[in-house]
Amino acid sequence: MSSSNQHQFRYTQTPSKVLHFRNLPWECSEEELADLCSPFGKIVNTKCNVGANRNQAFVEFVDLNQAISMVSYYAASSEPAQVRGKSVYIQYSNRHEIVNSKGPGDVPGNVLLVTFEGVEAGDVTIDIIHLVFSAFGFVHKIATFEKTAGFQALIQFTDAETASSARNALDGRSVPRYLLPENVGSCNLRISYSAHTDLNIKFQSNRSRDYTNPMLPVNQTAIDSALQRKELESNVLLATIENMQYAVTVEVLNTVFSAFGTVQKIAIFEKNGQTQALIQYPDVTIAAAAKEALEGHNIYDGGYCIQ
Incomplete structure (x- = not known):
């Protein structure tokens, strides 16, 4: 030495x-x-x-x-x-063993506590949160709030296994850039487990949702914001395929559109000399995100566009 x-x-x-x-x-x-x-x-x-x-x-x-x-x-x-x-x-290390006993926030449960770093309330909508986390399983409820730690959300899944898969995949990652407003550079996720097991959601609003109870009353502010939307949104997209140089199949469209959520149905047809397709999602949120991300983009380099 x-x-x-x-x-x-x-x-x-x-x-x-x-x-x-x-x-x-x-x-x-x-x-x-x-x-x-x-x-x-x-x-x-x-x-x-x-x-x-x-x-x-x-x-x-x-x-x-x-x-x-x-x-x-x-x-x-x-x-x-x-x-x-x-x-x-x-x-x-200054520790002499790795202790497996879990501290607060590490004990697996069905409700996640998510901190959105680098954003303020309103930068990340509840629909975006639902879109990101529903990729791992059915989201029962979401409640958002502001604390000293920043903008946070409680997200309730069916079970701890589903919540764990979402936490393991997303903790430390960023919300996809195309889902964020132009004024936001990035949004990192810090995720721990909550001691809650069943969130108490009193009404549907832009701050809280219960996806298991469609009969829950809607808060007036949520109604007002919905009326201000520029166009009526639907859970079914109409895609027009242009500059078609490759075969369009249900499988190809399913691969492209499944990146945003579960595709329930696809129908391809010809109209006015153009190839079009209807793509059905479970809800409006996923359809809106897919439309925002894919509209005007090529599926293949030099191939065709989705309108």
């Missing part, structure tokens, strides 16, 4: 069988960490995607000497540890 490396090693923390990894690739997996660590000993626990940028992790070895051997090896090596070509920095 060179003197420079000895100097570096001398100031590391007290040895621990838990190692702290920094500068990992985005969403580094447990398998990738195991590949890096397994030559030095047996791993008993991991905690991945830690930190604001989700690029840190903790790995617990079964024995302290195994952790020491890994730190010593890379302290003496001229080549740093690497995952996916990125140099990874390793040091002892």
